[in-house]
Amino acid sequence: MSAWTDMGGYGAFVWPAYGVTVLALAVAVALTLRSYRRAKDRLAKLEKT
Amino acid sequence: MADMFALANPKRFMDASAKFLPWLALSAGAALAAGLVLGFLAPPDYQQGTTVKIMFLHVPAAWTAMMAYGLMALASIFSLIWRHPLADVAAKTAAPLGALFTALGLITGSLWGRPMWGTYWVWDARLTSFLILLFLYLGYIALWSAIEDETRAARAAAILALVGAVNLPIIEFSVNWHTLHQGESILRADGPQIASVFLWPLGLTALGYTLLFLALWTVRIRTEILERRTRTLMLAEPQ
Numbered sequence: 001m002s003a004w005t006d007m008g009g010y011g012a013f014v015w016p017a018y019g020v021t022v023l024a025l026a027v028a029v030a031l032t033l034r035s036y037r038r039a040k041d042r043l044a045k046l047e048k049t
Numbered sequence: 050m051a052d053m054f055a056l057a058n059p060k061r062f063m064d065a066s067a068k069f070l071p072w073l074a075l076s077a078g079a080a081l082a083a084g085l086v087l088g089f090l091a092p093p094d095y096q097q098g099t100t101v102k103i104m105f106l107h108v109p110a111a112w113t114a115m116m117a118y119g120l121m122a123l124a125s126i127f128s129l130i131w132r133h134p135l136a137d138v139a140a141k142t143a144a145p146l147g148a149l150f151t152a153l154g155l156i157t158g159s160l161w162g163r164p165m166w167g168t169y170w171v172w173d174a175r176l177t178s179f180l181i182l183l184f185l186y187l188g189y190i191a192l193w194s195a196i197e198d199e200t201r202a203a204r205a206a207a208i209l210a211l212v213g214a215v216n217l218p219i220i221e222f223s224v225n226w227h228t229l230h231q232g233e234s235i236l237r238a239d240g241p242q243i244a245s246v247f248l249w250p251l252g253l254t255a256l257g258y259t260l261l262f263l264a265l266w267t268v269r270i271r272t273e274i275l276e277r278r279t280r281t282l283m284l285a286e287p288q
Binding site: 007008009010011013014016017018020021024025028029032033035036039040042043046047 | 093098099106107149152153156157161163261268269272276278279
């Protein structure tokens, strides 16, 4: 386990690189889908009236 | 060419993208998952140790950042010459995604540079031109929001995107100028100079990043089309 976190001494660089990437991409996907849903709802409401 | 213009119709784009988007998203997820798993299982490099795992994040992010700019510039040409509204939408929505991948390329690059070169950053041609790519994206986004009239904003932004495209070949070739950055190792005349145990995860993550960008871009274009339709409707019948 510690070999896994330690990454041969480079854990302090490898893990943050993966952490930042996964977090940023997940946020980008979430925000993109949220604004799509909002746009869709707004238009649907407008077309109903 | 005729097909391209057919797809450039917003209505047709909505219909077509609704069909291909699920497949795009699915294949993006599959390629990313496979690439990251293979990347984690890959043995340490004999020179770089485990930091070679950062390559599977850094190279695809940098590649996608440049590809996104190329596509944004291409859409800008269509916007300037044919004044097509969907080309404006395509260029506008590519920029925030391009900026994101550029930032990821810079961050993962500096986390790789510190253990391998002994520094997070150097002001050499490769790194500086890549930082300029981020500023071009941010300037492009700022320009869009600074000009209220949509048509004028689209024209000004398209011109900025095309002027900034000069930076792409500079990034590409600066790797051979005085730099700490390692040289080209994949697209070489004498074939890839990289072990297949690294080439596979790199190829898969690069494919995954490319498909993820295309999927997110498609959703953002769809969003912008819906928002423009909403605005038109609200102008047509004021409450």
